[in-house]
């Protein structure tokens with residue numbers, strides 16, 4: 609298998625007296641869909657935030673493409689998040705004042721792509737996520753499932769190498785959840801993006817290539833020969 613793109617080694621992280629991570633390790637290979645499973649409070653989101661350079665572990669290392677995240681500056685880490693990573697959260701977190709098309713175009717605009725080109729690419733992604741009809745609407749005017757598909761389009765429009773998805777279907781009914789998962793993993797496979805998918809639902813994890821379980825802040829790999 610290729611060299612891993614993202615590596616977490618023996619991460620520990622506490623918030624005051626609460627130990628969120630107590631020895632979490634994992635590897636993400638280019639293009640793979642990895643599900644991070646575990647019960648509520650087990651440390652899944654903290655692990656995802658450490659992997660994405662949002663939360664700094666108390667000890668342990670995170671390497672992205674061989675580079676130690678702790679050795680980079682805040683500016684380098686935010687550039688990495690903007691250029692190489694995409695994010696999908698449980699509640700779309702779209703900008704309410706912008707139309708869905710403008711929301712998807714936003715990461716490109718932040719990368720200084722001109723408006724016309726950014727909106728052309730955003731429209732392509734809305735189409736790909738089967739949600740072209742909401743382009744001119746604001747997030748408050750679309751359904752939960754449509755909003756999540758817009759959020760997936762926004763996460764993928766910059767062609768990231770890793771998409772971090774934290775309970776992306778958590779607020780959806782099962783039919784809409786399945787649709788979001790099918791479109792998210794399909795688009796990621798087409799563009800070669802890896803996906804780190806945090807979920808507590810086996811039905812959602814079924815879309816992954818491999819599963820890692822977090823329990824009391826520690827990871828356990830389900831696949832022996834991963």
Ligand SMILES: Nc1ncnc2c1ncn2[C@@H]1O[C@H](COP(=O)(O)OP(=O)(O)OP(=O)(O)O)[C@@H](O)[C@H]1O
Pocket residue numbers: 623626627628646647648649650651652653654655808
């Ligand atoms: N910023 C924070 N401040 C204080 N405690 C926190 C913070 N973030 C996480 N924790 C605590 O760390 C533990 C792990 O939380 P985390 O959100 O990583 O778990 P999770 O597995 O993602 O849970 P859930 O599935 O409920 O989202 C929990 O006890 C949580 O309350």
